[in-house]
Structure formats: structure tokens, C-alpha cells
Amino acid sequence: MPTASPFPGSPKAPCRGGAFVARVIAGELKSGVSKPVKSLAFAYADKGEMATIGRSASVAKIGRVKLHGGSAWLAWLGLHLFFLIGLRNRLSVLLQWIYAYFTYRRGARIIMGLDRLGPPPMRH
Numbered sequence: 001m002p003t004a005s006p007f008p009g010s011p012k013a014p015c016r017g018g019a020f021v022a023r024v025i026a027g028e029l030k031s032g033v034s035k036p037v038k039s040l041a042f043a044y045a046d047k048g049e050m051a052t053i054g055r056s057a058s059v060a061k062i063g064r065v066k067l068h069g070g071s072a073w074l075a076w077l078g079l080h081l082f083f084l085i086g087l088r089n090r091l092s093v094l095l096q097w098i099y100a101y102f103t104y105r106r107g108a109r110i111i112m113g114l115d116r117l118g119p120p121p122m123r124h
Contacts, residue, residue: 013044050076055101 020042028034048062050072058073060066067075077097084090099105 010049013046016044017042050079052076 024035048060050058050060050062052058052073056070056073057068058076059068060072060075062075081090081094084093
């Protein structure tokens with residue numbers, strides 16, 4: 001019996017594994033036929049890991065390539081822009097990021113439960 005290779009320490013692998021198991025169970029319930037465990041195989045293709053650490057700093061591991069600092073940060077930005085749908089969305093997000101980068105302002109944040117916390121503190 002082959003040994004399983006370890007999965008990355010991120011939620012992607014278990015989420016995809018759970019979806020795989022759900023499809024197998026749904027198929028068995030629909031057909032009424034149970035498949036032998038040995039015939040089922042879950043394959044996870046690790047596309048790499050990326051994380052931003054701070055302003056213009058990030059780490060990335062894509063296959064055997066390891067990046068850090070500004071180059072990893074630019075790769076992170078580019079990848080996230082790439083997966084947005086539509087040119088308008090990409091340009092909008094890119095302009096928001098450029099504005100936030102040069103003005104040192106943070107993006108929109110959602111704050112919930114202010115009614116329970118009372119009014120915000122006064123700034124001088």
C-alpha cells in the first residue's frame with residue numbers, strides 16, 4: 001500500500017478532500033452502489049503557498065521556487081489580480097491598492113457590534 005504524501009498546512013487540502021468525499025457519498029446514495037475504498041483516490045495538487053507579512057513584504061513557495069521580500073509581495077499582488085474576474089475589477093482593485101500604498105491608508109474594514117460597545121473613543 002503506498003504511503004500518503006503530506007498535505008500543506010493550509011485549509012485548501014482538507015476543504016477539497018471534504019468536497020471529494022461529499023461527491024463520493026452523494027454518488028453512492030444516488031446509485032445505491034458502494035465503491036470499494038481501495039478504488040477511491042483523492043489527489044491534491046499543491047500549487048504553492050503565499051503570505052503577506054507586512055508592507056512590501058511577503059513569502060512565497062511555488063514548487064521549488066522560494067521568494068521573499070518585495071518580489072514575493074509583487075507575485076502575491078499579481079496572482080490575486082489575475083484571479084479577479086473582469087478587467088474593470090482588476091483595474092479597480094489595482095487603483096485601490098496603489099492609493100492605499102502611497103497614502104498609508106488601510107482598506108475598508110467591517111466593524112460589527114458597535115451598538116454593544118458604545119460610542120467610539122474621542123480623538124484629540
